[in-house]
Amino acid sequence: xxxxxxxxxAPNAQEIVAASDAVRNPSKPFSLTTTxxxxxxxxxxxxxxxxxxxxADKDSGKYLNLVRFVAPARDADKLMLKAGNDxxxxxxxxxxxxxxxxxxxLLGQAANGDIVTVNLAxxxxxxxxxxxxxxxxxxxxxxxxxxxxxxSAEDVTYHRIELWVDAxxxxxxxxxxxxxxxxxxxxxxxxxxxxxxGTERPTETVIIDxxxxxxxxxxxxxxxxxxxxxxxxxxxxxxxxxKPG
Amino acid sequence: xxxxxxxxxxxLLLGIAAGPATASDEDALTLADLxxxxxxxxxxxxxxxxxxxxxxxxRIGQPxxxxxxxxxxxxxxxxxxxxxxxxxxxxxxxxxxxxxxxxSKVNTLKEAYLSHQLNPTAIVxxxxxxxxxxxxTGFNPTDFFRDGAVRSLISPNPSxxxxxxxxSVMLRAQTLWIDGSLTGIYSPxxxxxxxxxxxxxxxxxxxxxxxxxxxxxxxxxxxxxPQFLLYKTESLPLQAGANLTMLLGNATVAYVEWAxxxxxxxxxxxxxxxDDTAYVQRASTGLTYxxxxxxxLTVEYQHNGAGLSKHDWNALQAGPSDRYIRYRLLAQxxxxxxxxxxxxxxxxxxxxxxxxxxxxxxxRHNMADRSRMVWVEARYHRGRYDFAFQWQHNLGRAGSEYGxxxxxxxxxxxxxxxx
Numbered sequence: 139x140x141x142x143x144x145x146x147x148a149p150n151a152q153e154i155v156a157a158s159d160a161v162r163n164p165s166k167p168f169s170l171t172t173t174x175x176x177x178x179x180x181x182x183x184x185x186x187x188x189x190x191x192x193x194a195d196k197d198s199g200k201y202l203n204l205v206r207f208v209a210p211a212r213d214a215d216k217l218m219l220k221a222g223n224d225x226x227x228x229x230x231x232x233x234x235x236x237x238x239x240x241x242x243x244l245l246g247q248a249a250n251g252d253i254v255t256v257n258l259a260x261x262x263x264x265x266x267x268x269x270x271x272x273x274x275x276x277x278x279x280x281x282x283x284x285x286x287x288x289x290s291a292e293d294v295t296y297h298r299i300e301l302w303v304d305a306x307x308x309x310x311x312x313x314x315x316x317x318x319x320x321x322x323x324x325x326x327x328x329x330x331x332x333x334x335x336g337t338e339r340p341t342e343t344v345i346i347d348x349x350x351x352x353x354x355x356x357x358x359x360x361x362x363x364x365x366x367x368x369x370x371x372x373x374x375x376x377x378x379x380x381k382p383g
Numbered sequence: 384x385x386x387x388x389x390x391x392x393x394x395l396l397l398g399i400a401a402g403p404a405t406a407s408d409e410d411a412l413t414l415a416d417l418x419x420x421x422x423x424x425x426x427x428x429x430x431x432x433x434x435x436x437x438x439x440x441x442r443i444g445q446p447x448x449x450x451x452x453x454x455x456x457x458x459x460x461x462x463x464x465x466x467x468x469x470x471x472x473x474x475x476x477x478x479x480x481x482x483x484x485x486x487s488k489v490n491t492l493k494e495a496y497l498s499h500q501l502n503p504t505a506i507v508x509x510x511x512x513x514x515x516x517x518x519x520t521g522f523n524p525t526d527f528f529r530d531g532a533v534r535s536l537i538s539p540n541p542s543x544x545x546x547x548x549x550x551s552v553m554l555r556a557q558t559l560w561i562d563g564s565l566t567g568i569y570s571p572x573x574x575x576x577x578x579x580x581x582x583x584x585x586x587x588x589x590x591x592x593x594x595x596x597x598x599x600x601x602x603x604x605x606x607x608x609p610q611f612l613l614y615k616t617e618s619l620p621l622q623a624g625a626n627l628t629m630l631l632g633n634a635t636v637a638y639v640e641w642a643x644x645x646x647x648x649x650x651x652x653x654x655x656x657x658d659d660t661a662y663v664q665r666a667s668t669g670l671t672y673x674x675x676x677x678x679x680l681t682v683e684y685q686h687n688g689a690g691l692s693k694h695d696w697n698a699l700q701a702g703p704s705d706r707y708i709r710y711r712l713l714a715q716x717x718x719x720x721x722x723x724x725x726x727x728x729x730x731x732x733x734x735x736x737x738x739x740x741x742x743x744x745x746x747r748h749n750m751a752d753r754s755r756m757v758w759v760e761a762r763y764h765r766g767r768y769d770f771a772f773q774w775q776h777n778l779g780r781a782g783s784e785y786g787x788x789x790x791x792x793x794x795x796x797x798x799x800x801x802x
Contacts, residue, residue, distance in 0.1 A: 171422050173419075173422045176738070178738060180410070180414065183738045183739065184738065184739060184764075187422050208422075208423050209423035210764070210767065210801070211429070211767055211801035211802060212764065212767075212769060212799075212801045214426065214429055215425075215460070221605070222605060223605075223606070224606065230458070231545075231546040232515065232545035232546050233513050233514070233515040234545060237628040237630070238636065239632075239633060239635060239636050239671070239672075239673045240633050240634075241673040242679065243677055275412055277412070327408070327411075327412060329415070344411050344412055346408060346411045351408075351410070351411070352407075352410075354411040354414055356414065356415045360422050361422070368504070369561045370504045370559040370561050373561075373563070373564070373602070373608075374608060375557075375563070375566075375600050376559060376564070379498070379506060379557075381460060381462055383462045383465070
């Protein structure tokens with residue numbers, strides 16, 4: 139008598155990434171405050187705070203992001219608008235909205251792509267590399283899907299990403315970001331999961347530079363709130379007027 | 384034992400440093416375990432206090448000048464009621480120097496206006512507003528409200544000229560749609576003449592004639608978002624303008640800014656004489672390249688069709704000095720190059736060598752007389768303080784654009800405190 143065969147569908151890599159995106163990003167337009175603290179060799183060298191407003195584009199599903207600088211005081215009320223590669227920087231002192239290239243860094247070690255909301259499943263083609271036991275940001279061992287992400291859109295910050303997603307709950311655990319040349323640019327740990335806007339979301343990302351491990355940026359997320367911003371405000375000409383109440 | 388040491392020791396005791404995470408990852412996570420300060424909150428106020436001291440070497444035969452400056456910059460921006468916003472910005476510069484005038488105070492009332500949002504896509508504003516158009520870096524032909532706006536010159540750096548200037552009193556209405564906007568501005572004549580009294584609002588500097596401006600922006604593709612402008616004053620026929628930026632790859636932004644219309648030349652406006660009204664164009668076009676390690680470089684070509692040709696510029700220098708001075712003062716007030724063509728080069732390097740140290744420099748090069756202005760700044764940020772060193776050098780023969788400036792070279796040390 140032949141043993142019964144059980145058919146188990148292999149997890150779809152793209153769906154795993156999308157589920158992980160859903161853990162990081164609320165399904166409706168939202169705002170949050172991000173505090174970035176930069177360390178060099180264990181010593182804090184800079185700190186900044188930004189308030190971000192994100193909403194997914196109806197057609198592409200990609201996020202439109204409006205980022206307002208809160209601190210340090212010298213940068214207060216400056217704004218960054220990012221829609222794909224379309225990136226504008228506004229300075230309230232000069233009233234000037236300046237187009238900047240995606241390469242331009244506005245905040246220390248963190249790339250612009252790090253401080254804005256991104257749906258990786260929309261920008262990358264994912265491949266499942268296997269299952270691995272990995273240590274998470276809280277030093278717990280987790281069974282994880284290891285995914286290899288290759289950029290499928292031009293307007294992305296990183297060419298290739300290795301992403302570990304918790305097999306039990308789709309939480310992102312850790313990611314390694316690579317340049318076009320294959321060089322490791324940075325490693326990120328997602329940690330301190332807390333209930334925010336309906337589910338447990340990471341409230342901290344620890345970023346470690348690929349070349350200089352002593353260069354660390356900690357990003358802390360607070361003040362999560364559902365908040366819609368009219369579509370007409372997500373453009374260059376509204377930047378001088380953007381003043382959330 | 385510090386909190387960090389304690390965390391490391393605990394991690395070792397519990398054996399949790401082992402595993403796929405590397406030792407450097409463990410160090411980073413230990414840093415993240417440190418207690419977090421509460422996040423900073425946004426404020427309606429932006430206040431900066433700045434002290435500066437420096438020295439200027441004059442042209443041959445003139446004594447050097449030592450000077451000090453104390454500046455207070457205050458900005459307030461508040462949604463004081465649903466749909467209502469109040470904006471105020473002012474700057475006081477108090478100077479002392481070793482030549483006359485030994486002491487001077489200049490207050491620049493940059494902005495004071497009320498804004499009302501009629502609905503999410505329609506807004507009206509009234510009061511003194513600093514409207515700035517233009518995508519150029521060193522010259523902005525479509526920045527139509529720049530005329531007479533600089534009341535106190537802090538630095539020749541273009542960003543300082545944009546930051547520290549008077550707005551114009553106006554009524555402004557704007558409507559927006561999903562990928563564009565239309566803005567209409569009426570700025571009335573309020574005073575005929577400037578007033579240099581320290582705390583005067585100096586309405587004559589900015590509102591000495593009736594002016595109208597219409598600007599339309601429309602995104603054509605995700606990458607192309609041009610702006611078109613129409614500008615009319617009592618003294619000028621209709622002027623048109625356009626701004627366009629384009630992304631070339633991931634690291635380069637190209638831009639072109641253009642304005643054109645019938646007008647008299649700068650010389651005729653400054654010196655009178657025969658009416659030479661003709662179709663005149665001004666333009667500023669360039670590239671900004673973002674390099675590795677947070678460096679960026681801008682190269683810009685500037686054209687002023689109302690400026691003097693090389694031949695006429697030489698002739699003006701050879702003529703009576705009062706005519707030369709009148710011409711230079713008008714060009715300076717308009718923020719126009721005095722001659723037809725110039726190059727502008729601007730470079731910056733963030734976190735140069737050490738974190739929080741920014742270097743920036745620019746060169747202005749007049750193509751008619753080959754004179755140059757070189758400006759360099761090193762700025763270090765530390766907490767709420769900035770420490771800066773600025774150096775400026777003007778090169779060129781006597782009478783040239785930069786060779787005629789009284790200061791040959793100067794430097795200043797600046798300390799700023801942000802509140």
